[in-house]
Amino acid sequence: MKFQIKALIFFIIPVMLQSQPEFTSNRYDGFDLEGVTKQGIVESMDGTIFIFNGSDDKIFRYDAILDSFLIVECFACEGIEDLAILPDSSIVVALGFRGLYQISTSDAEEKILSGWINEVDVTADGRIIVLDDDENIQVYQDGEWIIYDLRDLGFNVNTTYDIAIDSSDIAWIATDAGLLRFDGSQVNLIPGTERKVFGVVVAPDQTVWIRLENALPLQWNGNNFEGIEGRYPFNVFSLSGLDITSTGDLWAISSQRGLFYDNFTGSSAIEIDYQDIGVDDSSPFIRRILIDRKDRIWITGDLDYVLRLDLVGSTTSARQIEILPLQAYPNPTNDYIYIQIPEGLSHVPTLLQVTDLSGRILFKKNLYTEAWPLSRAASKNDSSPAIKGSGGLFSSSPAGGPPLGIGRGQGLTFDNKKILEIPTQTWPQGNYQIILQTRDKIYSNQVVKTQ
Incomplete structure (x- = not known):
């Protein structure tokens, strides 16, 4: 009997489980995004949210006063691949083989770059960084475009997937050859990422996260990328997006499993039911997620509406304006x-x-x-x-x-x-x-x- 008691004590392992965060769900109707693979959510430097539909060639701007989305007129916007917002609030739109256009605050449209443009982002000082179909990084600064040919620089890149810019204006570029770091003059491959990197996100604390094919997200610790395996009691594959709150909580979406959340305090992450976030479809394809600077979580997918989750008790999202x-x-x-x-x-x-x-x-x-x-x-x-x-x-x-x-x-x-x-x-x-x-x-x- 004495041995049995010791055995019981030995195998009783305390398990800390994190609970699902409290949030309220807000729904914005009037979107037709079903089957639209080219869709996206972008936040400008002043905190304005933009959503684009690449199939219907529509751009929507969120108006905080009206609490609704308004259509941004763009007659040239056929086949939107990506967009970004300049410090003067004008919009730059990547239109694939149609090139790069700029929409001014007076709605004037101007083509500013030819070629096949896949991705675009903007630095805090107004430099435009684009990724084109010839595996070039092109930077617009001081009135001219500067080209960095990745192949000439020794990188075996065939496809670029994503770009994110941190607070130091460092561009992190996801490619099929790994993650590249571009400081405005030099390009470097991050060791240990020599594989397809499909997405990159810079968290509010400037930690860089990447998502790979059929793998959990990885975070940069300053020297290399670390995995977070073992925290998921379910298989999470084919991540289509992830983002990080100001408190370091991870939210991600999987084409196979849906939405999950991890604040890294419990023993494992948790899966969040679609019905809890206000989705009325039992198995929609969720495609995009963005956490804005107020920690509000924006979600789009094969839906005719957009969702926004406001975290209860968040010092940012719950702040009363x-x-x-x-x-x-x-x-x-x-x-x-x-x-x-x-x-x-x-x-x-x-x-x-x-x-x-x-x-x-x-x-x-x-x-x-x-x-x-x-x-x-x-x-x-x-x-x-x-x-x-x-x-x-x-x-x-x-x-x-x-x-x-x-x-x-x-x-x-x-x-x-x-x-x-x-x-x-x-x-x-x-x-x-x-x-x-x-x-x-x-x-x-x-x-x-x-x-």
Whole structure:
């Protein structure tokens, strides 16, 4: 009996099981993505979500105020392979053999590169990086295209699959010969990845993850890629996408198994039932997943709708965005809109946008990164330290970032109020929605142009 008790104690092994995360599911109808292999979800630098349908040649932009998707007009967009958003909010679209097009914020379309373009991404400083069908990396910077021929550089690459850019503007490129690292001047093959790499993701903590054929995802530890085998009580093959939250949790989708989640605290990952996320089809083909900077999880697939999962208790996704009135009004001659910067901002404004009531964008700036154009009246203003010199529109930096990039002596002051002005001479009469957004607040108002 004594031996039996010891044996029982020896074989009782504690097992920690992680629980399914709590989330709410949001559904956006009006998409027809069934059977569409070329579909994608992209987040711009200012946090705007774009979804494209490569078969129906449609681009959709998520409007946070309306909580709905609006169609982006693009008459040249036949056969969309990929897209990316520049810092000025214009869109670059890879159209396969039709080349690369740029759609400006005024909806003007221009072909900027010929050839067969498969993948495109954009660095924080506005350089465009594309992967073409001739196994070249092409970079647009300083007004010209620079070509890096991968074969001439000694890489036996026949196909490129994916590209991701980290916070240091390093491009990680998934190819059939392995994972390449491109720092803007040199290309290197990451040792240990000499096989088909189908996808690459850069996590918020800048850890690089890759997905291989018929294998679990791997993460870069600084020297090599490590697997996470043994954490999955089921076979997970043919990963079609994965992404990482700001807290390091992994979400992935498998064409054979569906959606799974791993926060690496329990003994194994868990599989999430489709019905729990709001899918009304028993076995849809889920194709794309993206986790945005607010930790909201966007999912597309062979569905006529798009899903967004909001994590309950997340410090990012659960953060409440307060909507407040914005002081905005036209000038007497109706050729400018004046916008008063709210006082007491706790975070740097990241977005100033004007749309008509149909959702068409007439003006958009990322105030965190873009310089404000010189004001007509800047030289006539008083000596406020928030206007004069290099102090910018803030005399000191708000929390959450460096000094605002729209300073350097530009702007207006009326009665010591900080004012921005937007030229509207070419705009037709009508109502315009103005949005000024910070990390935790949205300031909004409508302005009527009467002439």
